[in-house]
Amino acid sequence: MRRRAFMKAGFAGAVGVGLAPLNSPADEISTLFSPRARRADGPIRLSSNENPLGLSAAARSAIIEALGDANRYPGTPRGPVIEALAAKHGVTPNHIVLGNGSSEVLQMATQCAGGREVMVIVADPTFEDVPGYARDIGLRVEKVPLRPDWSHDLDRMRELTRDAIGPVLVYICNPNNPTGTLTASRDLDAWIAEAPERVLFAVDEAYFEFVNDPSYWSAQKWIGTHRNVLVIRTFSKIYAMAGLRLGYAIAHPDAAARLSSYASGNNANYLALVAASASLTDQAFAQKSLETNRTAMRVAHRCLTELSLEYLPSHTNFLMHRIQGDLATYNRRMREKNIQVGRAFPPMLGHSRVSIGLPEEMEAWAEALRSFRQQGWV
Amino acid sequence: MRRRAFMKAGFAGAVGVGLAPLNSPADEISTLFSPRARRADGPIRLSSNENPLGLSAAARSAIIEALGDANRYPGTPRGPVIEALAAKHGVTPNHIVLGNGSSEVLQMATQCAGGREVMVIVADPTFEDVPGYARDIGLRVEKVPLRPDWSHDLDRMRELTRDAIGPVLVYICNPNNPTGTLTASRDLDAWIAEAPERVLFAVDEAYFEFVNDPSYWSAQKWIGTHRNVLVIRTFSKIYAMAGLRLGYAIAHPDAAARLSSYASGNNANYLALVAASASLTDQAFAQKSLETNRTAMRVAHRCLTELSLEYLPSHTNFLMHRIQGDLATYNRRMREKNIQVGRAFPPMLGHSRVSIGLPEEMEAWAEALRSFRQQGWV
Numbered sequence: 001m002r003r004r005a006f007m008k009a010g011f012a013g014a015v016g017v018g019l020a021p022l023n024s025p026a027d028e029i030s031t032l033f034s035p036r037a038r039r040a041d042g043p044i045r046l047s048s049n050e051n052p053l054g055l056s057a058a059a060r061s062a063i064i065e066a067l068g069d070a071n072r073y074p075g076t077p078r079g080p081v082i083e084a085l086a087a088k089h090g091v092t093p094n095h096i097v098l099g100n101g102s103s104e105v106l107q108m109a110t111q112c113a114g115g116r117e118v119m120v121i122v123a124d125p126t127f128e129d130v131p132g133y134a135r136d137i138g139l140r141v142e143k144v145p146l147r148p149d150w151s152h153d154l155d156r157m158r159e160l161t162r163d164a165i166g167p168v169l170v171y172i173c174n175p176n177n178p179t180g181t182l183t184a185s186r187d188l189d190a191w192i193a194e195a196p197e198r199v200l201f202a203v204d205e206a207y208f209e210f211v212n213d214p215s216y217w218s219a220q221k222w223i224g225t226h227r228n229v230l231v232i233r234t235f236s237k238i239y240a241m242a243g244l245r246l247g248y249a250i251a252h253p254d255a256a257a258r259l260s261s262y263a264s265g266n267n268a269n270y271l272a273l274v275a276a277s278a279s280l281t282d283q284a285f286a287q288k289s290l291e292t293n294r295t296a297m298r299v300a301h302r303c304l305t306e307l308s309l310e311y312l313p314s315h316t317n318f319l320m321h322r323i324q325g326d327l328a329t330y331n332r333r334m335r336e337k338n339i340q341v342g343r344a345f346p347p348m349l350g351h352s353r354v355s356i357g358l359p360e361e362m363e364a365w366a367e368a369l370r371s372f373r374q375q376g377w378v
Numbered sequence: 379m380r381r382r383a384f385m386k387a388g389f390a391g392a393v394g395v396g397l398a399p400l401n402s403p404a405d406e407i408s409t410l411f412s413p414r415a416r417r418a419d420g421p422i423r424l425s426s427n428e429n430p431l432g433l434s435a436a437a438r439s440a441i442i443e444a445l446g447d448a449n450r451y452p453g454t455p456r457g458p459v460i461e462a463l464a465a466k467h468g469v470t471p472n473h474i475v476l477g478n479g480s481s482e483v484l485q486m487a488t489q490c491a492g493g494r495e496v497m498v499i500v501a502d503p504t505f506e507d508v509p510g511y512a513r514d515i516g517l518r519v520e521k522v523p524l525r526p527d528w529s530h531d532l533d534r535m536r537e538l539t540r541d542a543i544g545p546v547l548v549y550i551c552n553p554n555n556p557t558g559t560l561t562a563s564r565d566l567d568a569w570i571a572e573a574p575e576r577v578l579f580a581v582d583e584a585y586f587e588f589v590n591d592p593s594y595w596s597a598q599k600w601i602g603t604h605r606n607v608l609v610i611r612t613f614s615k616i617y618a619m620a621g622l623r624l625g626y627a628i629a630h631p632d633a634a635a636r637l638s639s640y641a642s643g644n645n646a647n648y649l650a651l652v653a654a655s656a657s658l659t660d661q662a663f664a665q666k667s668l669e670t671n672r673t674a675m676r677v678a679h680r681c682l683t684e685l686s687l688e689y690l691p692s693h694t695n696f697l698m699h700r701i702q703g704d705l706a707t708y709n710r711r712m713r714e715k716n717i718q719v720g721r722a723f724p725p726m727l728g729h730s731r732v733s734i735g736l737p738e739e740m741e742a743w744a745e746a747l748r749s750f751r752q753q754g755w756v
Contacts, residue, residue: 269621
């Protein structure tokens with residue numbers, strides 16, 4: 001039987017809790033396992049939709065326990081993660097494809113879609129990875145503006161697939177990044193149900209766990225019968241593993257095999273795999289992520305309402321809201337307050353995307369925003 | 379100033395050093411930082427050319443210190459690694475391209491070579507990644523048998539490039555895996571000097587640091603002037619980071635930019651990056667890797683000489699030697715001794731590739747081999 005790992009550490013400087021020595025072992029353990037929401041030398045990061053809690057304690061312990069194996073190729077911990085994911089999704093292991101972050105899975109999806117003559121259809125704005133990868137390999141990309149309710153314009157996207165003669169890759173980010181908004185799953189289902197197999201759907205559900213809305217469900221229901229649906233998930237958000245790089249696709253075994261042939265060798269690293277196995281068993285952490293996000297989101301909503309700055313309904317761990325004036329100037333001013341908010345997402349240049357940090361981080365952000373209002377800047 | 383991390387740990391079970399409690403903090407520190415050459419439940423791994431020392435202590439400390447940041451995307455530690463590599467190689471950062479292991483760099487090289495009409499030329503046998511990636515995307519692969527001295531048959535490879543009309547990718551693994559043998563750098567230089575730009579050379583120098591031979595030098599000398607030379611290195615071998623996945627290319631900035639466009643997003647993970655930065659400053663560790671390899675290689679050589687089993691001259695951390703009889707049977711018998719040796723490398727099915735472990739692991743391997751001889755099996 002493997003014994004539980006206990007740590008005693010003197011990381012005061014490294015974890016940014018001040019320079020006084022830590023005396024109690026318990027304090028030291030909790031310090032080691034606590035996240036570093038703000039680097040001593042860096043800003044509050046509300047820019048990349050990261051989970052501010054840091055890795056779960058179970059994931060941290062698993063990583064430390066595995067350090068003695070990090071000189072080994074990651075074959076050993078790979079199977080157990082695939083099996084755990086298969087069990088979680090009620091499928092067999094040959095329905096699961098791992099990637100170096102969901103970003104690599106999106107790259108694989110773009111590359112496997114059928115070669116140079118593929119038309120790629122994406123929303124505008126949406127997460128930039130698929131259109132970026134498509135352009136890298138010379139594919140034609142069609143951008144379809146979101147509808148006034150910020151959902152994907154599935155009708156217009158569908159029309160474009162009818163115009164295309166060859167293979168089509170349709171990228172659906174649901175909830176959508178950077179808007180945080182939903183596209184009704186019933187509407188997507190209606191399209192998938194009658195789409196020809198030359199239309200490949202890559203449904204990015206990176207923020208799936210944050211959604212609590214009756215109009216939304218996973219596209220996983222299709223993979224039993226449809227070889228043209230890829231469902232893409234990540235450990236970066238709910239499990240706070242953005243730095244470790246682990247994502248996956250759930251797909252029909254034929255589609256999974258096709259997708260896999262575009263994976264790089266040994267693409268999931270040893271420490272990400274052991275952290276993933278640990279995280280999957282730590283449902284309390286996932287729950288805490290949701291609760292923290294809900295509490296911190298309320299702080300943001302309250303401030304925006306108070307300042308009458310409109311915001312989009314978010315089903316994620318980030319929020320898109322109106323600003324007044326120029327976005328680059330706004331971002332610079334936030335940076336002067338030591339707060340980093342999201343990049344520009346054209347064409348929504350009158351909005352800022354703020355990632356939801358810890359409640360106290362959102363208080364700092366709200367304070368900055370109120371001070372901007374006092375200056376007449378927002 | 380950042381304080382040094384000290385660890386106190388009770389990992390006896392996890393690191394497989396027995397069940398007795400560890401009392402001295404110093405013991406516990408060294409236990410935490412020591413590698414797990416053999417898993418409690420697994421074989422001695424002499425199969426994947428891994429560095430048996432485990433991560434350097436500096437790399438382990440860096441990983442533990444960075445755990446509080448592993449929820450963040452790995453942008454922060456990426457720049458410093460690129461800068462350190464640029465300094466190490468005497469180039470600018472835009473000559474360096476990171477990959478998720480050198481395996482992803484090899485995939486990028488294969489993909490960037492020029493599309494479906496590319497001819498890929500590789501030695502036979504050689505490391506399987508490039509031919510594998512080439513086949514995945516439908517490229518024609520030409521295999522050229524090694525010469526009797528186990529060097530690449532550059533003349534024959536060169537003739538094939540003359541036959542090709544379109545772009546050609548030439549993969550040169552030097553030293554070559556699985557043979558461990560060298561191709562004279564002067565001969566490769568002569569070819570590169572007069573090759574047209576449509577011939578792209580991917581020179582895999584994964585084992586560069588292990589070579590000590592006057593006929594061998596890096597192909598890096600070409601990247602200042604030649605946009606058709608990619609030099610590929612890894613942190614998996616000399617720095618023992620196979621599980622962490624970090625490799626890179628050194629190339630002309632134009633070639634580097636072209637290669638980069640095939641990289642997956644955020645492809646180097648946070649912990650690999652901090653471990654790489656730490657490892658690059660720990661030259662004592664690199665030296666220890668070489669010395670350990672030399673000592674353990676001598677154990678292997680002595681046994682093979684004693685048993686009159688021919689072996690190839692190795693310039694790496696592995697060794698290719700003759701066996702008698704069937705390779706699959708040999709591998710199964712080694713497995714019964716709890717030793718895992720290399721897979722089959724056709725057409726060299728009368729040879730076994732054994733990775734060089736710790737000296738004591740090679741003693742165990744030698745003992746197994748001697749017992750096989752007593753049975754008349756080798």
